[in-house]
Amino acid sequence: MTMGLRCVAIPVCGRNSELSWRQGYLFLQRTFSLHTAHLRKDMENFFQLVKNIVPALTEKKHKGQDGRIGIVGGCQEYTGAPYFAAMSALKAGADLSYVFCAREAAPVIKSYSPELIVHPVLDSPNAVQEVKKWLPRLHALVVGPGLGRDDLLLKNVKGILEASKARDIPIVIDADGLWLIAQEPALIQGYQKAILTPNHMEFSRLWEAVVSSPVDSSDDHASVLRLSQALGNVTVVQKGEHDLISDGQQVVRCSQEGSSRRCGGQGDLLSGSLGLMAHWALLAGLEKTNGTSPLLVAAWGACSLTRQCNHQAFQKYGRSTTTTDMIAEIGAAFSKLFET
Numbered sequence: 006m007t008m009g010l011r012c013v014a015i016p017v018c019g020r021n022s023e024l025s026w027r028q029g030y031l032f033l034q035r036t037f038s039l040h041t042a043h044l045r046k047d048m049e050n051f052f053q054l055v056k057n058i059v060p061a062l063t064e065k066k067h068k069g070q071d072g073r074i075g076i077v078g079g080c081q082e083y084t085g086a087p088y089f090a091a092m093s094a095l096k097a098g099a100d101l102s103y104v105f106c107a108r109e110a111a112p113v114i115k116s117y118s119p120e121l122i123v124h125p126v127l128d129s130p131n132a133v134q135e136v137k138k139w140l141p142r143l144h145a146l147v148v149g150p151g152l153g154r155d156d157l158l159l160k161n162v163k164g165i166l167e168a169s170k171a172r173d174i175p176i177v178i179d180a181d182g183l184w185l186i187a188q189e190p191a192l193i194q195g196y197q198k199a200i201l202t203p204n205h206m207e208f209s210r211l212w213e214a215v216v217s218s219p220v221d222s223s224d225d226h227a228s229v230l231r232l233s234q235a236l237g238n239v240t241v242v243q244k245g246e247h248d249l250i251s252d253g254q255q256v257v258r259c260s261q262e263g264s265s266r267r268c269g270g271q272g273d274l275l276s277g278s279l280g281l282m283a284h285w286a287l288l289a290g291l292e293k294t295n296g297t298s299p300l301l302v303a304a305w306g307a308c309s310l311t312r313q314c315n316h317q318a319f320q321k322y323g324r325s326t327t328t329t330d331m332i333a334e335i336g337a338a339f340s341k342l343f344e345t
């Protein structure tokens with residue numbers, strides 16, 4: 006089983022005893038180097054598992070086979086987030102990226118990029134039917150980037166979630182999609198193809214909604230495990246200094262080097278690329294992931310990709326790094342991490 010941090014027992018040293026101090030020091034040194042070696046082994050293991058799920062680029066395939074990903078989000082206030090998520094899926098290797106957004110957001114999102122297919126349906130009276138028509142074509146949905154919290158949009162998204170679950174489609178839930186889940190956890194309870202990607206604030210909201218006791222901020226591993234279990238073992242990615250990922254059975258940690266730059270939109274890069282990797286991982290199956298949950302492998306892959314993009318962009322632009330700079334790094338970051 007792969008766990009992140011282990012407990013480290015620190016020996017009590019006798020006062021003024023040089024021998025005890027030296028022994029203690031050596032013990033600590035050995036414990037920490039064992040711990041570091043353990044983490045390094047976990048990292049190597051997960052890199053290999055992600056490589057195993059990445060589909061081969063061959064001349065035998067037709068457009069669409071390597072991934073058709075739908076993003077549900079985009080409203081009057083937020084047009085950047087769904088664009089970032091959809092572009093990130095494409096840049097990570099999806100063949101087609103669709104955005105289902107509110108009418109007003111559509112021309113804006115289209116104007117950012119000719120690569121995206123944009124459906125202005127989310128605030129229409131028959132939004133659920135409109136999106137349902139496209140579901141048979143989609144390999145995964147990312148629900149929430151730039152969705153906003155308008156009641157009509159959230160009501161429509163509820164219907165889209167129900168229809169997607171009925172088709173067994175993998176669903177990444179992020180941003181305002183998590184706001185909806187915090188209002189109504191039953192919407193996703195026990196759905197084994199769901200992945201939730203809360204940031205610090207979103208994690209607290211979800212915790213308050215589904216766990217009655219206060220969050221134990223001294224033990225992040227236990228918290229993410231508990232939240233996943235409380236939601237019926239849906240996969241949870243707790244984003245932060247280290248990303249912690251749990252499927253309710255184990256916790257894995259992604260500590261790929263990023264940077265100290267925290268511009269908005271990085272979470273959208275993560276959720277968009279995760280939609281794609283979730284599809285790849287489920288298609289590859291347990292054999293390719295050596296028995297590890299495919300969604301855990303996908304989440305680890307998307308987290309390390311996001312952090313590597315952040316690292317590379319920061320090398321070039323420092324404090325002025327933005328998510329657009331990170332998206333421009335996806336190709337090189339992906340090759341560096343996962344291409345054999």
Ligand SMILES: NC(=O)C1=CN([C@@H]2O[C@H](COP(=O)(O)OP(=O)(O)OC[C@H]3O[C@@H](n4cnc5c(N)ncnc54)[C@H](O)[C@@H]3O)[C@@H](O)[C@H]2O)[C@@H](O)CC1
Pocket residue numbers: 082083084085086087149150151152153180181204206269270272273
């Ligand atoms: N360019 C864009 O269009 C972007 C849009 N975004 C969208 O913006 C929407 C809102 O997401 P956010 O993550 O910004 O969420 P929030 O609007 O909840 O948070 C915004 C900021 O305010 C802080 N905050 C939130 N509640 C607070 C409180 N009660 N007290 C003090 N501080 C508080 C948060 O820590 C965060 O720094 C989502 O739809 C998201 O996808 C983001 O993805 C960023 C980029």
Ligand SMILES: Nc1ncnc2c1ncn2[C@@H]1O[C@H](COP(=O)(O)OP(=O)(O)OP(=O)(O)O)[C@@H](O)[C@H]1O
Pocket residue numbers: 180203204205244245246247248263264265267268269270271272273274275308311312
């Ligand atoms: N303190 C940190 N150190 C290093 N990386 C971090 C840190 N906090 C977050 N990250 C990384 O940034 C990425 C996005 O996480 P973040 O918490 O910024 O999401 P978010 O708030 O949802 O972003 P968005 O602005 O897109 O909504 C994750 O991949 C995470 O690993």
Ligand SMILES: [Mg+2]
Pocket residue numbers: 179180204272273
């Ligand atoms: Mg976010």
